Amino acid sequence: MTQQFYVSPEQLMKDRADFARKGIARGRSVVVISCRDGIALVAENPSPSLHKIGEIYDKIAFAAVGKYNEFESLRQAGVRYADVRGYSYDREDVTARGLASVYAQSLGAVFTAEQKPFEVELAVAEVGRTRDGDHLYRLTFDGSIADEPGFVVMGGQADKVAEAVEAGWQGELDFAGAIRLALAGLVADKETATLPPSAVEVAVLDRGSESGRGTRRAFRRLDAADVVALLAEEN
Amino acid sequence: MQETTANQVAANATSSFTEHLQRQRPELLPFNQLPATALTAQAAAPLQVPHGTTIVALSYAGGVLMAGDRRATMGNVIASRHIEKVFPADQYSVLGIAGTAGIALDITRLFQVELEHYEKIEGTLLSLDGKANRLGAMIRSNLPMAMQGLAAVPLFAGFDRPAGVGRLFSYDVTGGRYEEQEHHSVGSGSMFARGALKKLWRPNLSEQDAVAVAVEALYDAADDDSATGGPDPIRQLWPVVYIVNRTGAVRVPERELAAVAGTIIESRAAAQREA
Numbered sequence: 369m370t371q372q373f374y375v376s377p378e379q380l381m382k383d384r385a386d387f388a389r390k391g392i393a394r395g396r397s398v399v400v401i402s403c404r405d406g407i408a409l410v411a412e413n414p415s416p417s418l419h420k421i422g423e424i425y426d427k428i429a430f431a432a433v434g435k436y437n438e439f440e441s442l443r444q445a446g447v448r449y450a451d452v453r454g455y456s457y458d459r460e461d462v463t464a465r466g467l468a469s470v471y472a473q474s475l476g477a478v479f480t481a482e483q484k485p486f487e488v489e490l491a492v493a494e495v496g497r498t499r500d501g502d503h504l505y506r507l508t509f510d511g512s513i514a515d516e517p518g519f520v521v522m523g524g525q526a527d528k529v530a531e532a533v534e535a536g537w538q539g540e541l542d543f544a545g546a547i548r549l550a551l552a553g554l555v556a557d558k559e560t561a562t563l564p565p566s567a568v569e570v571a572v573l574d575r576g577s578e579s580g581r582g583t584r585r586a587f588r589r590l591d592a593a594d595v596v597a598l599l600a601e602e603n
Numbered sequence: 604m605q606e607t608t609a610n611q612v613a614a615n616a617t618s619s620f621t622e623h624l625q626r627q628r629p630e631l632l633p634f635n636q637l638p639a640t641a642l643t644a645q646a647a648a649p650l651q652v653p654h655g656t657t658i659v660a661l662s663y664a665g666g667v668l669m670a671g672d673r674r675a676t677m678g679n680v681i682a683s684r685h686i687e688k689v690f691p692a693d694q695y696s697v698l699g700i701a702g703t704a705g706i707a708l709d710i711t712r713l714f715q716v717e718l719e720h721y722e723k724i725e726g727t728l729l730s731l732d733g734k735a736n737r738l739g740a741m742i743r744s745n746l747p748m749a750m751q752g753l754a755a756v757p758l759f760a761g762f763d764r765p766a767g768v769g770r771l772f773s774y775d776v777t778g779g780r781y782e783e784q785e786h787h788s789v790g791s792g793s794m795f796a797r798g799a800l801k802k803l804w805r806p807n808l809s810e811q812d813a814v815a816v817a818v819e820a821l822y823d824a825a826d827d828d829s830a831t832g833g834p835d836p837i838r839q840l841w842p843v844v845y846i847v848n849r850t851g852a853v854r855v856p857e858r859e860l861a862a863v864a865g866t867i868i869e870s871r872a873a874a875q876r877e878a
Contacts, residue, residue: 423723447723451620455716456631582853583694585719 388509391487397523399550403541406575410550423587433523434488464494468505476511495573525557532556565592620720633709653682657792658699663813666848667769670817674832696761701790743778792824792831799823834864
């Protein structure tokens, strides 16, 4: 019979955390920026169909880095949670805070109880009527949750990207400005100076969706052509 | 067959909100809630609950249009003058439901979430035939309630984007789905509305003409059916009208409807005819 070695809980948790961190650091980054027009979500993602950014509910969006199958199952669980809640209570009773806390609990449970922790990092964003009403939550693999003012950067070289975004961030940016800032941030850890629009996935939570487009669903995906058009507008 | 993990995952993967509720929260579904006593109470007097009445739908040059009157009745009493019975289902489709109002409103709400849920999970819109089939399945699920006298019968209209045409679907209480050509109506005043539509509808109507035809058909239904409400200039109440075309579903503004209804009332008054 093999001898069971004693492993201290500290060591066990540290090993799990190191494992998850390694997995996340391999991925490409995602930037979520709250600005005057709403919230811009920008991810480096060459695939046009395997999304890292998704719509959860009227005012709530989701962004993730890490293993696709793991964050995709969390995204679907989030959509189900939000739809059931909105259907059984009312649409306005679905909040990012409630969703983020469910995510935190699931990630925490998986981190301690399962064979392997989820190698993902999530952002849950909710657009408000004014910029002060915006909420950005960052959730890490162990279930930690943080309420971030202004912007969230996750993934591979998050430190370098966050530095670049922080230098240019201000609340008065419009969508074009915020997307330009995110794109500039995403190349901070690379040798190239720009990213082609086909290499990024861009979506926005539009603060004025009711007045501008006549829909309560604020989430809008921008394809490569939309991004080029939006960035060209300002120049 | 051995239950492998892959089988379990595949079996649990669903893009349908109704299916998810059936598994996790069956008590939230508008059907499936028939109390045991209701089955034995069949012989008793029918339950007094509000009923929604007439819905008309017709095709026009750019797509389809649906209109509903604003009345709900409970026996011989007018339960509501303001009720709305035509709703957008998603960006490219609308539905109107006649029958037991409480069930109709809940099925509408479930159907709206069902379509949005699919869109969010799958990342694409459900096809128009897919939407029509899902609605049929919901009406079929309500059959036990319909047998107790709590029936709701929808009319569904949408723009088929790949084909580039507007399409209409009618249903029966068993969930049977029938594609309709040109125009259709459901509800207690539908016979009279259908008669009016037969005379007023022409191929390739313009958008304004189509709105006028729908409002006039409802006017005729209200003229002969006591459960259908006509345009009400005193309370400024007009039918609810939705237009669905290539750009999506939009509600026709109140002032436009007020003008259309005003013209119809004036022309009828000027004609000085009994019928």
